[in-house]
Amino acid sequence: MIIFSKALADQGTVWEALRASETCQNLPPDLIRFSAQSKPVVMWNLTRRCNLACQHCYMDAEKDASEELSLEEGIHLVDDLAALNIPILIFTGGEPLLSRNFFAYAFHAREIGLRTVISTNGTLITPEVARLMAEAKIRYVGVSMDSITPQRHDSFRGVAGAWDKALQGMRNARDAGLKTGLRITLTRDNWQDVPALLNLALDEGIPRFCLYHLVPTGRGAGIAERDVTPEQRRSVIRLLAEAAVELKDENIEILTTDSPMDGAYLLELLKGDPRQEQVRKLLTNAGGCSTGVKVANINHKGDVHPCHFMPHVVVGNVRERSFRDIWIDNPSAELLGLREIKSSLKGACGKCDYLDLCGGCRQKAFYYHGDLLGEDPTCILEQGASGTK
Numbered sequence: 001m002i003i004f005s006k007a008l009a010d011q012g013t014v015w016e017a018l019r020a021s022e023t024c025q026n027l028p029p030d031l032i033r034f035s036a037q038s039k040p041v042v043m044w045n046l047t048r049r050c051n052l053a054c055q056h057c058y059m060d061a062e063k064d065a066s067e068e069l070s071l072e073e074g075i076h077l078v079d080d081l082a083a084l085n086i087p088i089l090i091f092t093g094g095e096p097l098l099s100r101n102f103f104a105y106a107f108h109a110r111e112i113g114l115r116t117v118i119s120t121n122g123t124l125i126t127p128e129v130a131r132l133m134a135e136a137k138i139r140y141v142g143v144s145m146d147s148i149t150p151q152r153h154d155s156f157r158g159v160a161g162a163w164d165k166a167l168q169g170m171r172n173a174r175d176a177g178l179k180t181g182l183r184i185t186l187t188r189d190n191w192q193d194v195p196a197l198l199n200l201a202l203d204e205g206i207p208r209f210c211l212y213h214l215v216p217t218g219r220g221a222g223i224a225e226r227d228v229t230p231e232q233r234r235s236v237i238r239l240l241a242e243a244a245v246e247l248k249d250e251n252i253e254i255l256t257t258d259s260p261m262d263g264a265y266l267l268e269l270l271k272g273d274p275r276q277e278q279v280r281k282l283l284t285n286a287g288g289c290s291t292g293v294k295v296a297n298i299n300h301k302g303d304v305h306p307c308h309f310m311p312h313v314v315v316g317n318v319r320e321r322s323f324r325d326i327w328i329d330n331p332s333a334e335l336l337g338l339r340e341i342k343s344s345l346k347g348a349c350g351k352c353d354y355l356d357l358c359g360g361c362r363q364k365a366f367y368y369h370g371d372l373l374g375e376d377p378t379c380i381l382e383q384g385a386s387g388t389k
Contacts (some may be wrong), residue, residue: 001257001286002266004244007279011248040296040327042081043090043119043308046074046099048300052121053158056185058218058309059299061094067301071101073319077298078105080323082114088139092119092308094300097129106136115139122169123162130169130176141173142181142210148196152189170206181208186236187226194236198243198254207252211240213259213378216367217309224367233380237262241269258309259361260288261379264354268381283357291362292338296327306338309363313338338362338372347375354381
């Protein structure tokens with residue numbers, strides 16, 4: 001995650017609501033992502049069920065609700081994560097609002113002081129649902145919108161009317177006083193929609209704009225050829241970098257995720273700029289690809305993954321061992337290896353001047369080369385830019 005607004009304009013909006021954990025309590029709240037904190041942000045796929053059929057779904061979501069953690073198991077997990085004092089728990093899916101236990105978990109987390117956010121397609125956020133999420137003190141509601149054109153969004157998401165419902169869901173969340181964000185997953189079909197979607201967020205008073213890069217996992221692997229070209233990606237990153245500065249006073253936070261190379265490219269854009277040194281420090285603290293370190297994923301069955309885009313790597317199951325035991329007390333050799341992976345990277349990633357703050361996306365390396373240690377072929381640094389490419 002690269003928070004352009006903080007890095008370039010020392011401005012944050014949504015992160016003010018995501019209070020620092022005990023491990024980084026002396027930091028400003030908007031620096032959590034740029035801190036050296038070691039306890040992970042945990043993404044929990046409450047359910048595999050979904051009311052849409054998105055072409056890029058990393059979980060390959062469907063209507064089946066079997067194998068989900070029981071309410072008792074889920075409450076125990078929430079308690080375990082709270083005791084560990086993780087910075088944030090992200091409720092996701094499938095569509096997390098289809099979980100019959102969503103509000104039980106959300107209110108329990110509120111009662112024991114665990115910070116929570118939700119990643120949703122937005123179509124189920126009625127005014128009443130938004131009110132309940134506000135009561136549960138959900139810190140942030142991220143809603144996906146993948147085109148400025150309703151028909152194209154609906155086609156990508158697999159259900160007619162999804163765009164209208166997502167927009168209304170964002171409005172309902174906003175009106176309930178929830179910090180809300182508009183998210184787009186970038187493809188060759190929608191990269192030119194980014195300026196219009198950013199304007200939509202501004203017009204609607206949505207305080208966060210988040211760009212996700214396509215990661216070839218699940219159904220996303222089936223559309224890998226529709227990922228943007230390097231020049232298209234560079235064009236979008238330049239646009240967002242400029243917008244982060246120009247919109248500093250507009251109460252909107254701009255960021256990208258699933259592409260640590262964005263930070264490296266940002267430093268290339270800042271060559272000769274007095275801000276470059278401070279931005280590099282922030283990005284180095286963030287550390288680039290966070291798999292197995294600053295992020296963890298727990299799926300609907302309780303399997304623990306080092307990243308939600310790595311379902312093929314299972315390091316434990318919370319039905320058998322506590323998350324603390326899996327992640328901290330007795331981590332597997334595979335998990336320990338991922339935490340030291342930068343020292344073993346191959347190809348351009350292993351030789352890059354920006355290795356300390358990037359390291360590429362390990363899932364992309366695995367998809368394209370069958371090797372977690374391989375170079376990330378989606379890198380947007382131009383030949384010769386870093387002195388190593």
